[in-house]
Amino acid sequence: LFVCTLFDIFQLPVSTEAKKRRAPKAPELPIVERRNWLIHQHYIRKDYDTCKAIIKEQLQETNGMCEYAIYVQALILRLEGKIQQSLELFQSCAILNPSSADNLKQVARSLFLLGKHKAAIEFYHEAARLNEKDWEISHNLGVCYFFIKDFKNAEEHLNIALLINKHDKTFMMLGKVHLLAGETDKAIEVYKRAVEYSPENTELLTTLGLLFLQLGKYQKAFEHLGNALTFDPNNYKAILAAGSMMQTHGDFDVAMNKYRVAACAVPESPPLWNNIGMCFFGKKKYVAAISCLKRAHYLSPFDWKVLYNLGLVHLTMQQYASAFHFLSAAINLNPRMGELYMLLAVALTNLEDVENATRAYEQAVTLDE
Numbered sequence: 001l002f003v004c005t006l007f008d009i010f011q012l013p014v015s016t017e018a019k020k021r022r023a024p025k026a027p028e029l030p031i032v033e034r035r036n037w038l039i040h041q042h043y044i045r046k047d048y049d050t051c052k053a054i055i056k057e058q059l060q061e062t063n064g065m066c067e068y069a070i071y072v073q074a075l076i077l078r079l080e081g082k083i084q085q086s087l088e089l090f091q092s093c094a095i096l097n098p099s100s101a102d103n104l105k106q107v108a109r110s111l112f113l114l115g116k117h118k119a120a121i122e123f124y125h126e127a128a129r130l131n132e133k134d135w136e137i138s139h140n141l142g143v144c145y146f147f148i149k150d151f152k153n154a155e156e157h158l159n160i161a162l163l164i165n166k167h168d169k170t171f172m173m174l175g176k177v178h179l180l181a182g183e184t185d186k187a188i189e190v191y192k193r194a195v196e197y198s199p200e201n202t203e204l205l206t207t208l209g210l211l212f213l214q215l216g217k218y219q220k221a222f223e224h225l226g227n228a229l230t231f232d233p234n235n236y237k238a239i240l241a242a243g244s245m246m247q248t249h250g251d252f253d254v255a256m257n258k259y260r261v262a263a264c265a266v267p268e269s270p271p272l273w274n275n276i277g278m279c280f281f282g283k284k285k286y287v288a289a290i291s292c293l294k295r296a297h298y299l300s301p302f303d304w305k306v307l308y309n310l311g312l313v314h315l316t317m318q319q320y321a322s323a324f325h326f327l328s329a330a331i332n333l334n335p336r337m338g339e340l341y342m343l344l345a346v347a348l349t350n351l352e353d354v355e356n357a358t359r360a361y362e363q364a365v366t367l368d369e
Contacts, residue, residue, distance in 0.1 A: 034058070036068045048076050067096045074106065083113045101131040108140065117144045135165040143173060151181045166197045168204065175207065187211065195224075202232040210241055218245060236265040236272075244275055252279045270300035274309060281313055289313050304333040304340075311343055320350040338368025 035058045042051035051072065058069040074089035087110035094103040108123035124141045131137065142158035145151070158174040161167070171194030178187035191208040198204060209224035222245060228238040243258035259276050266272060277292030290313055296306045307330035314323035324347040331340050345360035 033066070033068070034061075036066075039069060039072050043072050043075070048079075052076060064092075065096065067093055070096070071103070071106070074110075078110065078113070083110055086110050087114065099130065101127045101134065101137070104130070105134075105137060105140075112140065112144060117147045120144050121148075133164055135161050135167060135170075138164060139167065139170050139173070142170070142177070146173065146177055146180075149180075151177050155181075168194060168198050168201050171197075171204065172207070184211065184215070199227075200231050202228040202235050202238065205231075206235060206238045206241065209238065213241055213245065221245065234261065234265050236262040236269070239265075240269075240272060240275065247275060247279055247282070250282065252282045255279055268299055270296045270303055270306065272296075273299065274303075274306050277313075278309055281309070281316075286313055286317050290317075302333060304330045304337075307333070308340060308343075311340075311347070315343060315347060318350070320347045323347040324351065336367060338364040338366075340364075341367065 035054055039051055039054050039058065042048075042054065055069045055073050058066050062069075064070070070089050071093050074086040074093065077083075077089065078086040087107065090103060090106040090110055094100070094107055097103055104123050104127035108120045108127065111117075111120040111123060121141060121144045124137055124144065128134070128137045128141070138157050138161035142154045142156075142161060145154035145157060154177045155174065158170055158177065161170045162174070171190055175187045175190045175194070178184070178190060188208065188211050191204055191211065194201070194204045195208060205224045205228035209221045209228065212218075212221035212224065222242065225238045225242045225245075228235050229242065232238070239258050239262040243255040243262070246252075246258065247255040256276065256279050259272060259279070262269070262272055263276075273292050273296035277289045277296060280286070280289035280292060290310070293306060293310045293313065296303070297310060300306060307326045311323045311327035311330060314320070314326060324344065327340060327344045327347060331337075331344065334340065341360045341364035345357045345364065348354075348357035348360060
């Protein structure tokens with residue numbers, strides 16, 4: 001059904017020349033930017049081979065002066081793991097357009113990936129002068145300072161980033177800064193704030209639960225770990241932590257049920273096999289315990305806790321030579337733990353080496369009065 005207005009009916013015919021004069025002419029893109037839209041389309045579609053071919057043509061036409069083509073080529077090289085080459089191209093972009101904060105950010109990012117944290121900090125500060133309200137710059141400055149162990153500056157820049165944008169990554173990094181600085185209470189406060197803003201973030205909930213578990217606050221730990229498992233029933237970190245709590249309280253069967261779920265997600269996890277082994281030990285199934293602990297030891301040969309547990313199980317089974325072997329290895333990895341020397345002394349006593357057993361007891365007393 002076509003409806004015409006009186007204006008349409010009585011409108012005078014317009015000549016072709018008049019139409020041409022009225023029609024707006026499409027703007028012609030300068031040669032430098034002519035293929036930018038096409039480069040962008042192929043890049044976001046992850047069709048990198050075609051994208052690189054178009055970039056090559058564009059750079060030949062412009063004698064290497066197309067900033068966007070160089071920028072995208074550098075991004076592709078970084079994705080391919082060619083960090084040094086990408087850095088050189090981002091530096092070219094920064095020379096072509098020194099007032100762009102994005103170019104400086106990418107130079108800094110490549111330097112960070114190459115492990116040149118101090119150089120990255122300089123470029124991030126330069127980018128910050130061009131764009132003060134950029135969350136990414138403040139966050140990455142905090143990360144760079146974290147890696148050079150300048151925790152004060154790391155905390156300062158991460159707090160600035162949180163003022164700009166309450167981002168989960170920034171909360172996680174700020175919590176790590178406090179933990180490495182030995183400020184567990186501050187770390188807990190940071191993670192509490194983070195959970196308020198992102199109550200469904202399982203990583204934050206699990207981390208907070210683990211911190212409460214370390215402090216012996218089992219009720220709060222169980223609450224946060226339970227919330228994490230509500231949102232993600234296959235979160236193996238939360239499963240492992242919840243299982244270890246049940247195991248500590250002697251609920252070996254319940255803990256084993258939890259570990260079965262975790263084993264589907266991470267079958268090669270040394271802590272998982274260590275805990276399963278100690279569940280069997282708690283149930284007095286010593287052969288199964290040794291089997292699981294040896295698997296954990298195979299997956300992580302330098303974990304002193306696994307070696308400690310192997311020594312303990314072998315002592316219980318009165319296999320004193322094997323116990324001595326594993327406990328000696330654990331002491332080499334962790335020479336500041338008195339309990340290891342005590343167990344070694346027990347093994348040596350049963351091997352009738354009284355002199356060395358006495359020395360081991362004396363060392364144990366020195367380390368743990």
